[in-house]
Amino acid sequence: MDEMIHQISKAMPDFWIAFGESWYMLLISIPITVMLGVPLGTVLYFIRPGSRFKAPRTYIILNGLVNIVRSFPFIVLLIAIIPITRLIVGTALGTTAVIVPLVVASTPYFARFIEQSLLEINRGLIEAAESMGASWPRIIWSVLYVEARSSIVNSIVIILVSFLNYSSVAGLVGGGGLGDFALRYGYQRYETYTMAFTIIVIVICVQLFQFVGNYIVSKLDKRL
Template sequence: MLDNVLYAWPELLQALGETFYMLVLTIPIAVVIGTPLGTILFLTRPGSFLKAPRFYVLLNGIVNLIRSFPFLILMIAIIPFTRLIVGTALGTTAATVPMIINAVPYFARFIEQILLDVNRGVVEAAESMGANRMQIVWKVLYTEARSGIANAVTIVTVSFLSYSTVAGLVGGGGIGDFAIRYGYYRYQTDVMFVTIVIMVLFVQLFQFTGNYIVRKLDKRL
């Protein structure tokens, strides 16, 4: 058992590095694009600040459409677009393209729901003091929702850690490709067991770190 693990260890480290490379690209871009997208969904929904029902229906439909695609099907469906963006449909960088496309609306929907949960009385108090819409968004909504946003980042990170393993099915590298080679083709259960343990530890680390940040940001605790 130890011999197999030691033999596969360099490749396992490389696979973990590729997986985290996907996350480092995907999660920040999802947050940067998904946060304003979710905010726009919140602001334009019926009964909110901006009266743009047609725009909301269109944007909401696009978000729902992208989110409805199973990730593996999405990866295959946008291969021509992936080639256009990064020059190839194979490799770790190429795998981040469908991950980003899938993560942005996923995170945007989180942001919309989190902003909906903000106490309406706080928003009305800011309006009564003469705050404009931009000030309400930046200084009231985001401030009140900061712990929820941190929790959403944690959930998305853990979710897309598992999504990244699917990239191995289409030549994306990472821990999924490692699992296919050692767990499926070679059927080395000892190596797979160590891999699973490492992944579980990383998930627990992400979740613990996220929960800690949420507790620090949540004014109710």
């Protein structure tokens, strides 16, 4: 017991730094992913085969890019886009640098979630809005996004949890975060108690995200 308290208390300064790094990555990456993923998913929904707008070549290109990025393991993607990361943020190392591959990796996933969420909407609602003279921007904002809002929130929660998993790889480029902290203290320093404590914190964070997300979804979903 004394050894456990000693290990954890000794690591607390580094733990709080890692905790802050995780939140920094989440608070920057999530909004950017949403801002990029929602339009991309909406475009995929509108130009997919059998939809209102016919753009087969554009769909093939966008759909192919989404599938290609999704098939990359995050650690491979992290290394592969180092030149792009360096071009955007000026460096390939550090917490800020990790945000670039995080966004690149998660945006295609989130766009696919948005596409699937919009596909679940009853097409009769869209046709009714169109028959009343609503413009397509109006239909997108007032019909599609409103009807799919609970599913969109649930998708954001899924991406949020995935970011915590990705953070364990962030240490490869000095990104830090709780996952990297657990690996450093548990695998490299053999401080099992510190690693277990960090894992418990991560589990609590995931459960908190899921609980809050489920609560918001229940308030937004008209079917519940």
